[in-house]
Amino acid sequence: MQLLTMVIGLALATALWSGVQAINAEARASYDQAARALGETQFTQLIPEEGNTIPTETFVALRRAGVLVSPLLEGRLQLDDENYQLVGFDALTAPMGLVPNEAQQQVDIVSFFAPPYQIIANPEDAGRIRGLTDATVIAVDTVSPGVLLTDLYAAQAMLVRGDEVSRLLLLPNQPRNGTPPDLKQLKLVARSPSQGNDISRLTGSFHLNLTAFGLLSFAVGLFIVHGTIGLAFEQRRGLFRTLRALGMPLRMLLVLLMVELLFVSLVAGGAGMVLGYVIASVLLPDVAATLRGLYGAEIDGTLSIRPIWWAAGMAIAVLGTAVAAAGSIAKIIRMPILAPAQPRAWALLSERRMWLQGILVLALLAVALIASQLQGLVAGFALLGGLLLAAALALPIILSLLLFLAQHLARAPIPSWFWADTRQQLPGLSLALMALLLALATNIGVGTMVGSFRTTFLGWLDQRLASELYVNARSNQEAEVLQSYLAPRADAVLPIWNIEARVAGLPAEIYGIIDHATYRDNWPLLEAADSVWQRVASGDGALVNEQLALRENLHPGDSLELPGAWQTIVAGIYSDYGNPNGQVIVGLDALVKRFPDLQRQRFGIRIAPDKARALARTIRDEFGLPAERIIHQAELKSFSVQIFERTFTVTAALNVLTLAVAGFAILTSLLTLSAMRAAQVAPLWAMGLTRRRLALLELLRSSALALMTLVLSIPVGILLAWVLLTVINVEAFGWRLPMRLYPTDWAWLALWSLIAAMLSAAWPAYLLSRKPPAELLKVFANER
Amino acid sequence: MTRAAVLTISDVWKSFPGDTGPIEVLRGVSLDLPGGDTLALTGESGSGKSTLLHLAGALDAPNKGQVSVLGHATHGLGDSQRAALRRDHISVVFQQFNLIPSLNVRDNISFQARLAGRGAPEWCATLADKLGLADHLTKFPEQLSGGQQQRVAIGRALAGRPALVLADEPTGNLDEATGDAVLDVMLYLVRETDAALLMVTHSKRVAGRMARRLHLRGGQLV
Numbered sequence A: 001m002q003l004l005t006m007v008i009g010l011a012l013a014t015a016l017w018s019g020v021q022a023i024n025a026e027a028r029a030s031y032d033q034a035a036r037a038l039g040e041t042q043f044t045q046l047i048p049e050e051g052n053t054i055p056t057e058t059f060v061a062l063r064r065a066g067v068l069v070s071p072l073l074e075g076r077l078q079l080d081d082e083n084y085q086l087v088g089f090d091a092l093t094a095p096m097g098l099v100p101n102e103a104q105q106q107v108d109i110v111s112f113f114a115p116p117y118q119i120i121a122n123p124e125d126a127g128r129i130r131g132l133t134d135a136t137v138i139a140v141d142t143v144s145p146g147v148l149l150t151d152l153y154a155a156q157a158m159l160v161r162g163d164e165v166s167r168l169l170l171l172p173n174q175p176r177n178g179t180p181p182d183l184k185q186l187k188l189v190a191r192s193p194s195q196g197n198d199i200s201r202l203t204g205s206f207h208l209n210l211t212a213f214g215l216l217s218f219a220v221g222l223f224i225v226h227g228t229i230g231l232a233f234e235q236r237r238g239l240f241r242t243l244r245a246l247g248m249p250l251r252m253l254l255v256l257l258m259v260e261l262l263f264v265s266l267v268a269g270g271a272g273m274v275l276g277y278v279i280a281s282v283l284l285p286d287v288a289a290t291l292r293g294l295y296g297a298e299i300d301g302t303l304s305i306r307p308i309w310w311a312a313g314m315a316i317a318v319l320g321t322a323v324a325a326a327g328s329i330a331k332i333i334r335m336p337i338l339a340p341a342q343p344r345a346w347a348l349l350s351e352r353r354m355w356l357q358g359i360l361v362l363a364l365l366a367v368a369l370i371a372s373q374l375q376g377l378v379a380g381f382a383l384l385g386g387l388l389l390a391a392a393l394a395l396p397i398i399l400s401l402l403l404f405l406a407q408h409l410a411r412a413p414i415p416s417w418f419w420a421d422t423r424q425q426l427p428g429l430s431l432a433l434m435a436l437l438l439a440l441a442t443n444i445g446v447g448t449m450v451g452s453f454r455t456t457f458l459g460w461l462d463q464r465l466a467s468e469l470y471v472n473a474r475s476n477q478e479a480e481v482l483q484s485y486l487a488p489r490a491d492a493v494l495p496i497w498n499i500e501a502r503v504a505g506l507p508a509e510i511y512g513i514i515d516h517a518t519y520r521d522n523w524p525l526l527e528a529a530d531s532v533w534q535r536v537a538s539g540d541g542a543l544v545n546e547q548l549a550l551r552e553n554l555h556p557g558d559s560l561e562l563p564g565a566w567q568t569i570v571a572g573i574y575s576d577y578g579n580p581n582g583q584v585i586v587g588l589d590a591l592v593k594r595f596p597d598l599q600r601q602r603f604g605i606r607i608a609p610d611k612a613r614a615l616a617r618t619i620r621d622e623f624g625l626p627a628e629r630i631i632h633q634a635e636l637k638s639f640s641v642q643i644f645e646r647t648f649t650v651t652a653a654l655n656v657l658t659l660a661v662a663g664f665a666i667l668t669s670l671l672t673l674s675a676m677r678a679a680q681v682a683p684l685w686a687m688g689l690t691r692r693r694l695a696l697l698e699l700l701r702s703s704a705l706a707l708m709t710l711v712l713s714i715p716v717g718i719l720l721a722w723v724l725l726t727v728i729n730v731e732a733f734g735w736r737l738p739m740r741l742y743p744t745d746w747a748w749l750a751l752w753s754l755i756a757a758m759l760s761a762a763w764p765a766y767l768l769s770r771k772p773p774a775e776l777l778k779v780f781a782n783e784r
Numbered sequence B: 001m002t003r004a005a006v007l008t009i010s011d012v013w014k015s016f017p018g019d020t021g022p023i024e025v026l027r028g029v030s031l032d033l034p035g036g037d038t039l040a041l042t043g044e045s046g047s048g049k050s051t052l053l054h055l056a057g058a059l060d061a062p063n064k065g066q067v068s069v070l071g072h073a074t075h076g077l078g079d080s081q082r083a084a085l086r087r088d089h090i091s092v093v094f095q096q097f098n099l100i101p102s103l104n105v106r107d108n109i110s111f112q113a114r115l116a117g118r119g120a121p122e123w124c125a126t127l128a129d130k131l132g133l134a135d136h137l138t139k140f141p142e143q144l145s146g147g148q149q150q151r152v153a154i155g156r157a158l159a160g161r162p163a164l165v166l167a168d169e170p171t172g173n174l175d176e177a178t179g180d181a182v183l184d185v186m187l188y189l190v191r192e193t194d195a196a197l198l199m200v201t202h203s204k205r206v207a208g209r210m211a212r213r214l215h216l217r218g219g220q221l222v
């Protein structure tokens, strides 16, 4: 029984850890896909100096020179009045990550290469084009709207483009000894991966936060392993003493114990890894692909194991066991052979421990306070760790005080016994309750963080991408032509002209905009002076982004020097998530006056949302503008929403898992305590309480403790999210995510944790209600 | 003058499952205990004294025969009725004291009385006084000596003025002098509350202080 709880506890902790890892990896993959779908490429590309095509000879020459490239052909494909961007790629040379994971899973490689070929598309598009083409259509969530993926030869055939390609992707791992190709001679230009992309920076922050929570979950797991091992040792105290009394040398006992622990941790760790895999892949079909990548690539239907991943999981299990067992082993070394077992002595002892713990809490809070005054990411994490540990250690003390209060408010004998007895049981349960606190705080923290992130991100998309369409023309002339073409066709055309410059000694962008309701209604201003938009438009003031403002400590009214000895005044500060650089917005006229040769390629188009798609198509058709130069805001948004929803499922799964583990910790503690419990409830039974009543009280006790822990975990969780969003994020990325609270989520969490607590208390309570009187009477037996 | 029996045991049999078939512990035991009477039950270790006491306290049920407390036959009762009978009319003092560790002396003493709805603070205070516990009311059981703990148990047993007090070797864990002092105050208070007392002991001296004595041997009273 003890062995079983120990194995299950360890396995669950390992499962939690590996599950979080898998989920983290999945989130990463999702966001990378989102970023890619939003028009970003991670690869350096070789594009022709002129025109739209690269002849096959060039491709062959490059490959001969030992340069690893993968060809892409892009073109417009019209199917039933709709234009799509058809992308043909070479599945054999395409780098990892070019094609979404899901697509790789669903595509059957043989039919992909042979007529009638296959086309991979977003489900919506897939529905539309099915039947319009001979090719088999495969729907994959993560493909961007309007994009169709297919084999290179298929694309060449469908677009009637002979054997041309339009771009070459330079693969990330080039052979070392290859001489760099002379691009000039091949009439090629290298284009680096899109840099400074807002969205990838934004997701970088999200990863950091998720990683922090991964560590947290691991800490919860450690707590639980510690608890199970401690309790298992406690139960076997008598056995150890007998063995020692019978003359077994201490060293031998220790060696035997360590061998046993090692064995148990290996078995449990392995089981946990498998469990984590199974749980994650059952709960989330999406994760399956990522998981396969983590655990081993699936080749010919067999799971080949990735040793590092597994070794890491096992190492965690073994190390966790070692850390958790250290204290218990030390106790055995110090254990006197003949001291009688004194189950009640702990009550006094734990009071002293409580004081020690209180001092430790204060020390940790002091560390956190110092850390909060320091700069840097390390200090941020120190703050986080200090606060969390302090909260966990403070829990038993606070609970004890609350129970003391409850006991003194209670009048009737049973309630006052109930509270007093609950308080006395705290030492035995505190470890499990701490784990529950951390699990709940993590839940609330994750929820707050992900929710804030989502709301902020979507809101920000709404604000910053207020125009329905964004166009980035290929040249200033084209932009001019386009603008005059669009003027009568759109509600408004908003130029967004810019220069790259240095502001306050660091690279920055300066944008010029005109005064328009779009900005006044939507722009995310954090701080602003009076009549800010008029001042900006008339050239009397500038807006700066949050990053620049935080770095230079700027506020509305401060003076700001722009390049060309341009003195202006800060009129407002706006949020600019994900941008690593400074940004300044000034009136368009003022900017043009000082920098007449600025880039005039970008503009936004305001138009009724239902006409946006058609207009985008018209521009593509009439001007031959590549799809990636026109951003359709609504499609982009709905796509990002979809990806965020996926992360929500993932976090929900994480929450269920941590709660399950914490619930299990409570169960093991209760089971271990139940032997001792019999001695404590038997007198009450003798005095006239039924076993059923006593069992109900036990249930109530767990629920009350869980509920109190939950209430305490809410501020801890919020504090956690706050530290992550406003301290760590600022340290790591230079901008602050506003925090939002979701009280309805807490209500749900309360319900779930209550259910978890009741479930874990149900079995011990049931056992108590069925305990035969003879068992209870043994408590009173004289011979002991 | 005979008074109505508080406890009536008639032809009670009790066996426990053993490795080689059932062990017959009690083979047809009968006794009557009127209010105000004190009865010592003696016998060898393992002769079934505790078993008989548990049956008398409605803590366990006999295989055969009848146990009645204040005229209520225990065998027909359900779990909760039996619990109510214990709560309202029966108190037990154990060799191990078995106090409630999380409650202080005052709350331990008044606990069963309040459970039965007969909490009487003055009476509890008087009891504590007579038991010499007045200075220890806010202490917890683990802070008391064995003799003090047993006095708390006696106080708890008598606080609700039950009809029947059962004691299983109440002085067995105490040294002689302490045991005698505890016994003195116990007998005094039992007389005061007019309860019937059934005490299990293997000490001749202790048995000698009771009004009546019965000896258990071979599963029968002699």
Ligand SMILES: Nc1ncnc2c1ncn2[C@@H]1O[C@H](COP(=O)(O)OP(=O)(O)O)[C@@H](O)[C@H]1O
Pocket (backbone or CB within 6 Å): A774, A775, B016, B017, B025, B043, B044, B045, B046, B047, B048, B049, B050, B051, B052
């Ligand atoms: N719950 C039980 N299960 C099995 N045997 C029991 C149980 N309780 C008591 N016995 C047995 O019944 C006999 C009488 O026990 P007990 O009444 O405790 O004796 P005493 O109190 O006189 O020393 C002993 O042999 C004991 O082993």
Ligand SMILES: [Mg+2]
Pocket (backbone or CB within 6 Å): A782, B049, B050, B051, B168
């Ligand atoms: Mg006995």
